[in-house]
Amino acid sequence: MSSGKVTYVYYTKQPPASTVTAVKPSKWSLAVKIFHWGSALLLIVVWSMITLHNSASSGETYLNLHRAFGVSLLFWMIARVISRVISPTPASVPMPKWQTAVSHLTHLLLYAVLFAMPLSGILMTWYGGHSIDMFGLFELQSILTTDRGQARFFNNLHTDVLWPTLMVFTGLHILGAIQHQFIKKDNIMSRIK
Known part of the structure; x- marks a missing residue:
C-alpha cells in the first residue's frame, strides 16, 4: 500500500557538452536545393545562349542574353554561398576519408569556377x-x-581554360552522384531532391 508520499528527484548536473550531440538533418534545406538546381539550370541557359549565338548568322541577341544570364549566375552564386553557409549541413554519408576529401575538393573547385x-x-x-x-x-x-x-586574355581564360575546367568538375560531380546512387546505393540524391 502507498504511504501517500511523493518523491521528487532533482538533477543538478547537466551532461558534459562533449556528450551532447546535435541531430543533423537528413537532407539539405529547401534554399540549398533551389540554389543547387537553379545553378544547373542557369548554366544550361548560359551555354545555350552562346551556342545559339555561335550558330546564328547574325545578330547580337543571343550574345547579349549570354552575358546577362552570366551576370545573373554570378549574383546567384553569391546568394548560393550565403545560403550554404547559413544552412545546416546534413549528416555525412559514410565513405572512406579519401572519397570525402575528393568530394570536398571537387565541390570547392566547382564553386570557384562558377565564380570565375x-x-x-x-x-x-x-x-x-x-x-x-x-x-x-x-x-x-x-x-x-x-x-x-x-x-583577349580574359576571352582565352573564359573559353579555353575555365569552360573545359567547369565541364570536367561538373562531370566529376555528376559521376560521383551516379556512383553513390546506383552503385553504392546509399540514396545520396534524396539529400538534394
Missing part, C-alpha cells in the same frame, strides 16, 4: 569596350579602360 566564369566574361566584355545589357532593363557600363590585349 562570369567574372572573366565580365572583364572580357568591359576590356573589349562593351557594356552588358541586362535583359533590356539596364546596362552595366564598363568601368575599365578599353584594352584589346586584356580582352
Whole structure:
C-alpha cells in the first residue's frame, strides 16, 4: 500500500557538452536545393545562349542574353554561398576519408569556377569596350579602360581554360552522384531532391 508520499528527484548536473550531440538533418534545406538546381539550370541557359549565338548568322541577341544570364549566375552564386553557409549541413554519408576529401575538393573547385566564369566574361566584355545589357532593363557600363590585349586574355581564360575546367568538375560531380546512387546505393540524391 502507498504511504501517500511523493518523491521528487532533482538533477543538478547537466551532461558534459562533449556528450551532447546535435541531430543533423537528413537532407539539405529547401534554399540549398533551389540554389543547387537553379545553378544547373542557369548554366544550361548560359551555354545555350552562346551556342545559339555561335550558330546564328547574325545578330547580337543571343550574345547579349549570354552575358546577362552570366551576370545573373554570378549574383546567384553569391546568394548560393550565403545560403550554404547559413544552412545546416546534413549528416555525412559514410565513405572512406579519401572519397570525402575528393568530394570536398571537387565541390570547392566547382564553386570557384562558377565564380570565375562570369567574372572573366565580365572583364572580357568591359576590356573589349562593351557594356552588358541586362535583359533590356539596364546596362552595366564598363568601368575599365578599353584594352584589346586584356580582352583577349580574359576571352582565352573564359573559353579555353575555365569552360573545359567547369565541364570536367561538373562531370566529376555528376559521376560521383551516379556512383553513390546506383552503385553504392546509399540514396545520396534524396539529400538534394
